[in-house]
Amino acid sequence: MSVYTSVSQDEMRAWLQRYALGELVELKGIAAGVTNTNYFVTTTHGRYVLTLFEVLTLAEVPYFLKLKSHLSRHGVACPAPIADHTDSFASMLAGKPACLVSCLNGKDISHPNATQCFAVGEMLAQMHLAGNTFPMRMANPRGPAWWNHTAAELYQHMPADEATLLRDEIAHQSSHRFDDLPQGVIHADLFKDNVLMDGDRIAGFIDFYYACNDILLYDVAIALNDWARLDDGSIDDTLASALLSGYQSVRPLTAAEVKAWPLMLRAAAIRFWTSRLLDYYHPASGEMTFTKDPGVFGRLLQAHRQRQHFWL
Numbered sequence: 507m508s509v510y511t512s513v514s515q516d517e518m519r520a521w522l523q524r525y526a527l528g529e530l531v532e533l534k535g536i537a538a539g540v541t542n543t544n545y546f547v548t549t550t551h552g553r554y555v556l557t558l559f560e561v562l563t564l565a566e567v568p569y570f571l572k573l574k575s576h577l578s579r580h581g582v583a584c585p586a587p588i589a590d591h592t593d594s595f596a597s598m599l600a601g602k603p604a605c606l607v608s609c610l611n612g613k614d615i616s617h618p619n620a621t622q623c624f625a626v627g628e629m630l631a632q633m634h635l636a637g638n639t640f641p642m643r644m645a646n647p648r649g650p651a652w653w654n655h656t657a658a659e660l661y662q663h664m665p666a667d668e669a670t671l672l673r674d675e676i677a678h679q680s681s682h683r684f685d686d687l688p689q690g691v692i693h694a695d696l697f698k699d700n701v702l703m704d705g706d707r708i709a710g711f712i713d714f715y716y717a718c719n720d721i722l723l724y725d726v727a728i729a730l731n732d733w734a735r736l737d738d739g740s741i742d743d744t745l746a747s748a749l750l751s752g753y754q755s756v757r758p759l760t761a762a763e764v765k766a767w768p769l770m771l772r773a774a775a776i777r778f779w780t781s782r783l784l785d786y787y788h789p790a791s792g793e794m795t796f797t798k799d800p801g802v803f804g805r806l807l808q809a810h811r812q813r814q815h816f817w818l
């Protein structure tokens with residue numbers, strides 16, 4: 507269930523007057539999603555997705571919408587935000603910041619094939635290149651400083667062996683510098699449920715609300731840790747190789763990136779192990795709480811630490 511804020515037909519009709527999108531035909535809540543409220547909106551001009559931001563403020567939203575607009579203008583598959591008559595991408599609706607974006611024709615998939623992994627890698631590299639000319643900046647809210655202080659509070663709740671592993675890995679990561687790695691705009695949460703596929707084609711990347719400036723390779727590692735991970739938690743060699751080949755078909759990795767790759771896979775595992783542990787030990791109150799299994803990323807970290815071959 508992800509319609510936290512209800513919008514009536516009358517409210518929608520009135521709000522739509524801000525746009526050159528014709529008259530409302532249908533307004534339908536979208537069940538998928540976790541953080542925000544989403545609706546499919548059909549007007550006499552076409553089909554759009556309405557998002558009501560449940561956490562971000564009206565002042566915080568423009569970075570993400572301008573980024574999507576920039577990427578979409580550069581040919582990256584993602585929803586294009588629609589500007590209203592004041593040339594704004596967002597305004598208040600039903601008490602929440604709200605926007606309209608183009609509706610993509612695709613579905614998220616849970617079991618990708620190698621062709622789809624190649625396409626994700628390729629589009630991710632296109633996104634990294636297109637991000638080079640995006641002028642706004644955003645620090646990573648879930649970077650090493652965040653996982654360091656968040657994990658420090660979690661150790662006391664964790665089984666001793668897991669706490670030792672997390673503590674040891676964070677210390678290991680802290681002793682390495684990645685200053686020589688290419689940086690830019692990253693999606694930072696490119697899991698399977700944040701990509702809509704139309705067969706083997708990418709319909710679009712969605713859910714850019716962790717996007718920020720950080721190490722590009724870190725984004726590749728985040729994507730691989732989810733796209734190539736099988737139901738049993740292991741990484742599939744064919745899917746991993748396909749994603750990396752797709753990425754490198756557009757942006758070949760530098761020698762420094764190849765060297766840093768094993769540690770980057772581990773850094774990406776720590777990030778989501780920590781956020782899932784936080785949700786697990788300190789669930790947010792209210793109906794927006796959907797706890798995902800943290801253990802997946804603890805086991806993945808352990809596997810990466812023992813891995814000999816990294817698909818490059």
Ligand SMILES: Nc1ncnc2c1ncn2[C@@H]1O[C@H](COP(=O)(O)OP(=O)(O)O)[C@@H](O)[C@H]1O
Nearest residue numbers: 536538539540541542544555585608609610713
């Ligand atoms: N531009 C879009 N086109 C088509 N469907 C979309 C679009 N944006 C979101 N959706 C649908 O809405 C669902 C929830 O979107 P998502 O951004 O993941 O929400 P949340 O921010 O709540 O996690 C997606 O899984 C997808 O089905």
Ligand SMILES: N[C@@H](CCOP(=O)(O)O)C(=O)O
Nearest residue numbers: 541695697778781782785798
């Ligand atoms: N894709 C992540 C979820 C990211 O959102 P968060 O707000 O829970 O950090 C995952 O699967 O853990």
